[in-house]
Amino acid sequence: MASLTIDNVTKAYGQTQVLKGINIAIEKGEFLILVGPSGCGKSTLMNSIAGLEDVSGGRILIGDADITEAAPKDRDIAMVFQSYALYPNMSVRENIAFGLEIRKVPKLEREKEVQRVASLLQIEPLLDRKPGQLSGGQRQRVAMGRALARRPKLYLFDEPLSNLDAKLRVEMRTEIKKLHQRLGTTIVYVTHDQIEAMTLADRIAVMRGGELLQLGTPQEIYDNPENQFVAGFMGSPAMNFVPCTLVASDRGLGVEITDGEGNPSWLPVPNPERLSAYVGKQVILGLRPEMVTDPVPHKADDAMVQHVPMKVLVTEPTGADTMLVSEVNGVEINCRINPGYSTPVGQVVPLMFDMSKVVFFDPTTEERIDRA
Known part of the structure; x- marks a missing residue:
């Protein structure tokens, strides 16, 4: 677990500015949600933190370490995608352990970690099943388990619930909230769903057109929006x-x-x-x-x-x-x-x-x- 500093980060594709000087400081154990309409730059910022996109300017720091130029594998970050990205030919047990195996973690230690994560996410009965035998919610738990098994400094969630039905989204939202409260991990979470943002976040960063419009707690964003866009975007029904x-x-x-x-x-x-x-x-x-x-x-x-x-x-x-x-x-x-x-x-x-x-x-x- 570590802090994250996004220091005046910019990203351009040719003449198109996708990120326009983003500044966010995230404390250890904080749950930050990036929210905004499609095309606002939130996924680009997430990918920049993960090292999947190079930034055009500015710095990204985890703790005191500048990782702006670091390769994704050297950033000690775990990412959970909306598509789950599970290996279909592997069991749940093997999917969770795969990252540990790549890092040459001893087998006994791997097995202990798989059991710890399975117990935490209540998926012990699923360990010998293949992803094709699981429901959407179960697959998402496995994807989270694979990330949790690594114990990285930072977790990134990229719209992890968008493929689930409405009832399951609510259930998984609660599970993610419980998980964060138990583990105290540092999380950056991307969503376009403002209800997810209000219910999960310690702080919310509202973005539009590559700019950070407002950063604050859910209640600050809701009660004291800085402009009409933020006021209309947060809240259901809208202001x-x-x-x-x-x-x-x-x-x-x-x-x-x-x-x-x-x-x-x-x-x-x-x-x-x-x-x-x-x-x-x-x-x-x-x-x-x-x-x-x-x-x-x-x-x-x-x-x-x-x-x-x-x-x-x-x-x-x-x-x-x-x-x-x-x-x-x-x-x-x-x-x-x-x-x-x-x-x-x-x-x-x-x-x-x-x-x-x-x-x-x-x-x-x-x-x-x-x-x-």
Whole structure:
């Protein structure tokens, strides 16, 4: 287990810049997730760490050792791929032991390590089977076991769950989380699935177009996105973005909204001193679906809470919640409603806007404008 430093790393293919000066410092035992849309550079960065791609500039260090020019075999890194990459003619036991055999680890020590890993991943009954006799989840466990048997300084996971069905993804996500908690290993994990990122990571690096847009804990990324892209990418359903104008009145600074029928309402804003330069200007209000809900009594006297009549356009029951679609300032918004609250489609119902954690963006630059 070791720290990892990515120091101003760039990568270009001809005139095309794929990585644009990436800087990330990862502590020993930290679980970092690289997340972003397809083509954002996260897999290129992962391959650069592994030595499968040469970087055009910058340095990569594991601990204090500069491995920028080191061959992949000399980096002491284990990688788990989305395709599993198991040898079909070998048993599970042989697949797990293969890397140790290549390194000429004595047979008795190899067998002990295979048993340790099999016990850890609960795959002891599978050791004599071939990969073709295993389910997708079992194959992924074997691929993880092969990496764990090496005990490297750093583990790289490249979208390891993307080939699994939805139920199995959730189960394997939990297993990976448990594994990290037990072993305290340093992990860099690539995914395009923001739910995986939120549930697994100690910190998340959000990338787009070869740039690192934000690096922080899942809660920091969720509550305090630095720009509109990060805000919209993290969260399911995504954050609502409502164009509106900041207005100063005798009630303080707020925003005016209209529902789908053109009826106006006023909503307060938190930390008005940070938005004083935007009074009278159009801004983008960002509010998560859980900030627009059915009214609850314990928030009735909260200064940041307003009850607004809203027309129900669509309801989507999910069991634990009902997602409700309504309209504000000409855009549809998602609201998270208690399933016991009556919301007939086409009817106007009171909804509660909790403005305590809303964020604001510049409509031109898409950057946050209300940061401390």
